[in-house]
Structures are given as C-alpha cells and as structure tokens.
Amino acid sequence: MKKHFLRSSFAVCLLALLCLFAAPQASHAASAASTSSPDAAIPASQLLQPAELAAILRSSSGEKPLVLQTGSHVLFAEAHIPGAEYAGAGAEDSGLQALRDRVKGLKRNQFIVIYCGCCPWHMCPNIRPAYWQLQSLGFTHVKVLYLADNFGANWADKGYPVAKGR
Numbered sequence: 001m002k003k004h005f006l007r008s009s010f011a012v013c014l015l016a017l018l019c020l021f022a023a024p025q026a027s028h029a030a031s032a033a034s035t036s037s038p039d040a041a042i043p044a045s046q047l048l049q050p051a052e053l054a055a056i057l058r059s060s061s062g063e064k065p066l067v068l069q070t071g072s073h074v075l076f077a078e079a080h081i082p083g084a085e086y087a088g089a090g091a092e093d094s095g096l097q098a099l100r101d102r103v104k105g106l107k108r109n110q111f112i113v114i115y116c117g118c119c120p121w122h123m124c125p126n127i128r129p130a131y132w133q134l135q136s137l138g139f140t141h142v143k144v145l146y147l148a149d150n151f152g153a154n155w156a157d158k159g160y161p162v163a164k165g166r
Contacts, residue, residue: 090130117151
C-alpha cells in the first residue's frame, strides 16, 4: 500500500505542478498587496499540526470539526482522514464552487479543517485558494492541516487513521 500510495501521490503532485505552470501567474507584488489572494500565505495561527488534529478527532469532548479535503479526488479515494469529505480541488474553479456549495448554509463560526496533502506544502496549488475562499465567505473558525511533505508522509505513515474510497 505504501509504495502504491507514494507512487500515485507523486503522480498527483506532478499533475498539480503542471497545472500550476500552465496557468497564468499573478505577479508577486500583486499577491503581496492582497492578503486574501489565493497565493497569499496562510497565517501561522491558522495552521494545525497532524498530531493536534488527530487528538481533536480522538477526543470525546469538545467541538468536532467539519474536515474537508480540498485536493485531488484520486488522492481522496486512495486515502483520507476518516469522516473527511471531498470538497473539490482548490486550484480549480469547479473545486472552489464545490467548496462553496458544501459550506452554503453553515454558520460562519463553524469549526472547519481543510487539508490537501498532494505534495510539499510550499508547492500545493489547492490549499491556499480553498483557505482564502472560506475567508472571503466570512468563515471565522477555519484551520488548515499543515502537511509539510504530503498526506502519506505526514499523516498515513505516522500511524494516524486512514479511510479509503468515495
């Protein structure tokens, strides 16, 4: 499973990179000027480490988050956090629309955790647009699972629970 997961994760990451380089890029100055740009950095205070999320999900008390995967559906079907929902790839307009559709009608203070895990954090084309989309919709309790390398290395290989399918 591990070799297969890493191979397909690598393939998904390559596809994401191709999409990144094929799409027109905004200038860095423009990105820096707008804090809600899809390319803008996610504030460190909004990042959640894998161990923190695993503890929240295991806890019998406290508010449970709505966990949304905002990356490739192939990656989601192969392995995802149990209870997570696929919300569309954040790098695609259709994925952002699917995300908007999923959160429509939720209270703006709903605890939401989003993650992708397709490739290294700094190269991920999905997580930033998804985060800033939720911010633009007025959601105030959004956390982003920080997966430095990818979902396999930073979640599955660490022994945190994994579900398959859908």
